[in-house]
């Protein structure tokens with residue numbers, strides 16, 4: 001249902017600093033796929049997600065979502081189909097607006113934000129119910145400015161916002177990386193719950209190999225802007241952290257050494 | 265300060281109220297430093313004066329001014345968003361272009377409205393003195409403007425305007441075309457500035473091509489003075505602070521001009537210096553307050 005073919009992306013094309021960030025990515029994402037994306041720093045993971053979301057113009061290839069060629073769609077138009085949670089907790093929410101106002105904006109994702117009242121009374125009840133699911137007590141703080149929330153609370157809120165209108169695909173770019181371990185786990189569990197309950201199709205970038213293996217039904221590894229591993233189903237279930245790391249170092253021309261396990 | 269000077273300052277404060285609300289909208293809400301108003305305020309005056317001179321109803325001339333200012337602001341917004349010109353530069357370009365356009369509109373450096381109808385006529389005919397009619401009418405109108413903006417900023421679109429200024433990535437991922445929001449909001453801000461220009465020209469009886477000089481500085485000064493004195497914790501509070509700031513700013517200037525220290529007194533040519541000092545004072549005051557409280 002999401003077809004990415006020959007996707008390529010350069011930065012600073014034509015200058016001495018030219019970087020090939022994506023070198024022809026081909027990826028067919030099936031409905032309901034929860035794909036974890038791994039790869040070393042600079043592999044092109046964020047670039048892939050940004051190109052999907054339309055944040056960057058691409059240099060080649062096609063992106064088709066639900067039989068709809070969105071390659072030439074600007075970012076705000078693709079937001080109808082795609083929602084995202086960023087690594088930076090500040091990016092996904094608006095700190096100067098209240099919790100309910102942020103939710104009101106997200107509840108209209110992909111529809112015109114018109115001249116009707118932003119937050120209506122009946123919205124408030126729904127928001128309160130949905131916030132209660134997060135289990136963070138935010139349902140009592142509808143009118144608090146989001147800038148007052150902690151990073152973890154903001155990230156949980158962003159996650160809720162990204163699913164208020166069901167997206168065709170949910171993009172998560174290391175969305176727990178900026179959180180402390182306990183909060184990161186909470187947000188991760190929340191992610192799992194939401195993806196499962198709403199049967200979402202999702203792409204999640206992570207540096208945690210164990211997480212990448214535990215979550216989702218499919219795993220891809222990027223390196224140098226290419227997909228070098230794409231496993232799903234039983235093959236993914238059989239894969240071990242060691243196996244993944246071996247692949248990881250093999251492509252870099254390094255030998256796998258079990259001491260490196262300590263790094264994981 | 266005489267009673268007349270006081271009422272004159274209020275009249276100016278409220279006439280400039282729309283401009284100050286517009287400046288608050290661009291500088292504070294949208295985070296878009298817009299200098300176009302130096303050109304769109306006299307544009308509003310020019311359009312209104314010429315329209316009235318050719319027989320248009322003064323109230324309709326206000327709408328024409330609003331529309332003209334809106335278009336001028338849109339130009340700045342489009343230069344910035346569609347052509348990637350830095351916002352400050354884009355607004356300066358529109359501003360200097362407007363100087364020529366304003367001369368074209370008026371066909372002369374100024375147009376007088378002597379004996380022509382104005383929006384003040386009904387009040388004057390009802391027996392109010394001119395010193396009372398203008399502050400009253402402009403006060404009511406600017407309060408209506410304030411309410412309108414308060415409503416706008418609480419609509420879904422208004423939330424999008426606020427979010428565009430605070431976090432462009434976020435609002436884009438919510439499916440809003442931030443470029444359009446910027447073009448609309450800068451347009452609206454300049455429409456309000458032009459409305460101020462139209463009111464000023466009707467109360468002063470003339471539009472002048474140079475009446476826009478220093479508009480943005482005065483507008484910013486009013487916003488900052490208002491924020492310092494009245495706070496800006498919520499949108500409603502900030503809007504009210506901007507409007508009151510406009511009145512306080514004009515009163516402070518009038519007060520300074522009426523001061524006599526021996527043989528020394530300020531003249532209108534000292535206005536820029538006074539404005540700068542006032543803004544510096546308003547910016548330092550919160551810091552001083554904090555220091556005193558800490559001790």
Ligand SMILES: Nc1ncnc2c1ncn2[C@@H]1O[C@H](COP(=O)(O)OP(=O)(O)OP(=O)(O)O)[C@@H](O)[C@H]1O
Nearest residue numbers: 011012019021039040041042043044045046047048
């Ligand atoms: N805005 C940019 N301008 C220039 N080069 C960029 C930009 N963004 C990414 N790159 C380059 O593109 C390549 C891929 O970067 P990307 O951010 O996608 O990597 P990543 O896989 O997300 O890495 P990380 O794990 O560190 O987040 C890198 O070589 C990077 O230097």
Ligand SMILES: [Mg+2]
Nearest residue numbers: 045046047173
């Ligand atoms: Mg990255």
